Amino acid sequence: MAATVAVVKQKPEETTTVVYEHPLVVRIAHWLNAVALLVMIGSGLRIFLAFPSFGPRIPQQNFFVLPPRPLTIGGWLGGALQWHFTFMWIFVGSGLLYVVYQIVTGHWRQVLFLPRDVKGLWPMARHYFLFSPKPVVDAAYNPLQKLAYTSTIFFGVVSTLTGIVMYKPAQFWWLAWPMGGYHFARSWHFFAMLGFVAFIPGHLLMVAIHGWNNFYSMITGWKREPEYLE
Amino acid sequence: MPDEAPNDPKPSAEDSPAKGPGNPAREQEPAAQAASEPEARAAEVIERERRGPSGEPVRSVTFAERKRMNRRELLKLVPLIAVGAVAIPAFRQPILNQGLRFSDWTAGALFGRHRLAQTYSDREVAPFEKFPYNFYDVADPGVDLEKWTLTVSGLVQRPGDYKMDQIQAFPKVVQNTRHVCVEGWDVIGNFGGTRASDFLRWIGADPSARFLEVTCVDGYYESIDMATVLHPQTLFCYEMYGKPLDRGHGAPLRLQMPTKLGYKQAKYLDSIKVTNVLLSDMRGYWEDQGYSWYGGL
Numbered sequence: 336m337a338a339t340v341a342v343v344k345q346k347p348e349e350t351t352t353v354v355y356e357h358p359l360v361v362r363i364a365h366w367l368n369a370v371a372l373l374v375m376i377g378s379g380l381r382i383f384l385a386f387p388s389f390g391p392r393i394p395q396q397n398f399f400v401l402p403p404r405p406l407t408i409g410g411w412l413g414g415a416l417q418w419h420f421t422f423m424w425i426f427v428g429s430g431l432l433y434v435v436y437q438i439v440t441g442h443w444r445q446v447l448f449l450p451r452d453v454k455g456l457w458p459m460a461r462h463y464f465l466f467s468p469k470p471v472v473d474a475a476y477n478p479l480q481k482l483a484y485t486s487t488i489f490f491g492v493v494s495t496l497t498g499i500v501m502y503k504p505a506q507f508w509w510l511a512w513p514m515g516g517y518h519f520a521r522s523w524h525f526f527a528m529l530g531f532v533a534f535i536p537g538h539l540l541m542v543a544i545h546g547w548n549n550f551y552s553m554i555t556g557w558k559r560e561p562e563y564l565e
Numbered sequence: 566m567p568d569e570a571p572n573d574p575k576p577s578a579e580d581s582p583a584k585g586p587g588n589p590a591r592e593q594e595p596a597a598q599a600a601s602e603p604e605a606r607a608a609e610v611i612e613r614e615r616r617g618p619s620g621e622p623v624r625s626v627t628f629a630e631r632k633r634m635n636r637r638e639l640l641k642l643v644p645l646i647a648v649g650a651v652a653i654p655a656f657r658q659p660i661l662n663q664g665l666r667f668s669d670w671t672a673g674a675l676f677g678r679h680r681l682a683q684t685y686s687d688r689e690v691a692p693f694e695k696f697p698y699n700f701y702d703v704a705d706p707g708v709d710l711e712k713w714t715l716t717v718s719g720l721v722q723r724p725g726d727y728k729m730d731q732i733q734a735f736p737k738v739v740q741n742t743r744h745v746c747v748e749g750w751d752v753i754g755n756f757g758g759t760r761a762s763d764f765l766r767w768i769g770a771d772p773s774a775r776f777l778e779v780t781c782v783d784g785y786y787e788s789i790d791m792a793t794v795l796h797p798q799t800l801f802c803y804e805m806y807g808k809p810l811d812r813g814h815g816a817p818l819r820l821q822m823p824t825k826l827g828y829k830q831a832k833y834l835d836s837i838k839v840t841n842v843l844l845s846d847m848r849g850y851w852e853d854q855g856y857s858w859y860g861g862l
Contacts, residue, residue: 350625353634359641366645386749392697395750412748413855414661420857421664425648504745505682505824505862506675521749555638559631 353557358440362553364433371426374418375494376528377408381415389522423498430491445475448485452478487534494527669859676861678792682823685741691752693806696744698813699827705812706783706833713817715801716836719778722769729817732801735759735767739807740798742823744830745862747851756821757804762795770839778840778847779820782833787820787849789829790859798823801834826860 357365380402387398409415437443455478458470463479470477476484500511500520511517542550552558616623626634650656714726739757761777777794780786793799802821803810810816815832822830828851852858 348627350627351631353624353626353631355622355624359638362638362642363645366642367648370648382749386746388750392746392750392752411855413851416747416857417661417665417855420668421651421661424664424667503672503675503862504743506677506680508683517743517751551635554642555635557631557634557638 351559352561353559354561355556356552356558356561357556358436358442359556360432360436361442362556364429364436365553367425367429368433371422371429372531374408374422375426376531377406378415378418378422379524379528381407381409382412382419383525385412389525390518426491427495430488430495434488446481446484448478448481452481455479456482483534483537486530490527490530490534493523494531497521497524497527665857669857669861672857672859672861673790673792676792676824678796682742682798682862684823685743685753687741687755689753690741690755690806696752696754696805696814697750699746706781708782708812708816708833710817715818715834717768717838718836719838719840720771720774721765721839724768727768729803732759732764732818733803735763737804738798738800739804740800740823742798742821744823744827746827747856747860755806756800756802757807758800758802758818758821760797761799761801761820762797764801765794765839774839775841776839776843778838778843779831779834780836781815781831782835785831785833785850786847787829787831788843788847788852788858789820789822789825793822793824793861796822796824824862826857826862828856829860 381404383398384401384404384407386392386395387401388395389398390396407415409418437446455470455472458467459472459477459479461467462469496510497514497520499507500514500517501524504511504517504520508517511520514520514523548559651660714728715732716726718724736759737757738760739755741753741755743751743753745751765777772795775791776788777791778786778788800821802819803817805811805814810819815834818834819832820830820834829849846853848858849856849860852860
């Protein structure tokens with residue numbers, strides 16, 4: 336941790352330990368997805384404003400809070416749809432790239448939340464929220480991280496499938512069935528968005544806490560003197 | 566903090582997790598370098614048996630080499646800046662237009678010419694009073710229903726003006742289908758009319774033509790891809806709920822396509838034209854302002 340400031344103090348002949356933590360494909364997928372996700376949320380909220388309701392039009396029951404316009408992208412419904420229908424390809428494409436890469440390389444084992452990770456959740460949460468000592472984690476990611484990262488894949492899959500049902504209900508009507516019908520696609524799509532919105536602040540907070548060295552590893556892949564090697 | 570000489574791994578290295586498979590070739594390479602180039606030896610050495618928690622390569626590097634490695638990896642991400650082009654106003658609209666065009670192209674490729682949109686039982690149909698009128702208040706063009714004709718032009722063998730009874734001479738198709746608005750609401754309605762494909766065949770429309778352009782008495786206009794026009798559920802609709810179209814719903818004739826969004830379902834039809842060419846500012850009333858041209862469901 337203290338090493339964060341020591342960057343400039345390292346003498347030319349001194350060596351330091353670096354670990355290649357994030358492969359290029361993962362970094363590309365991460366940043367493309369980050370941009371696309373923000374655009375999808377912003378433009379999606381503008382699309383929602385055109386009919387801020389989840390039920391039938393008559394009687395129309397507007398949602399109890401409306402997204403503030405400055406947080407939306409596109410200016411009007413047509414503009415927002417253009418953003419949404421452009422960035423959906425980047426969103427889904429980068430998501431697929433990541434998932435396929437994780438499967439092919441076997442890296443999914445580091446990050447997929449499995450039932451055996453459940454018992455480690457509470458000690459980890461206690462460490463983060465109640466400042467109890469950090470549990471020993473002998474893996475790339477702790478159970479809470481696995482849950483967070485795995486949930487984003489889940490939200491991505493849900494938002495994509497519900498999006499397809501809303502976008503092409505006549506072609507993919509059979510996809511609406513497991514969602515509880517065509518009208519529920521809109522609700523699940525919205526819930527998936529809320530899932531991402533819940534993930535982002537926690538993710539950014541952890542990035543901020545762990546400092547520049549950790550953040551920079553998602554850009555160059557190399558992390559200097561990670562704590563698990565100490 | 567590990568502080569090891571690159572060629573001399575401490576025994577403590579054995580304690581660290583070594584999950585990744587050993588790679589003898591990689592391990593010998595630094596040693597060979599070390600013999601010839603002492604400086605390079607320190608620069609980049611994969612530590613023997615040392616791996617990250619998931620088998621990631623661990624290296625001991627000098628400050629200069631670390632900078633070089635970081636820069637090399639950073640440069641690989643530079644192409645991603647291209648996405649930022651949408652932040653530049655001059656590039657934004659062309660990029661979004663291309664995105665929309667690509668989406669439309671995909672939608673057209675996925676369209677099943679014989680795949681039917683879902684139909685619904687009479688019980689599921691919304692009551693007529695609940696089927697919304699869009700723009701009725703501001704745009705009832707006051708069509709003279711007695712004198713109305715449909716003007717047909719373009720790539721057809723028999724162009725001209727057609728009366729309502731000529732359009733109604735074909736088998737009437739009645740269907741309960743979902744009308745979906747681009748805004749996000751929808752309503753299941755009951756529609757009756759002539760199959761567009763029946764009428765087009767009768768007037769001798771070129772079956773290989775690409776588009777149908779329609780204009781409306783109220784100044785609205787639309788253009789539809791021919792695959793959708795010839796879809797078995799695409800109607801020249803003159804009835805809703807068993808009664809002639811009322812003025813709010815586009816009397817006397819409108820398009821009804823359960824495979825398209827609401828704004829494609831032009832009301833108050835005035836003329837149709839079979840064509841292979843669409844003018845860029847005549848693709849459709851809303852499409853020319855930025856909506857998807859394909860507008861498919």
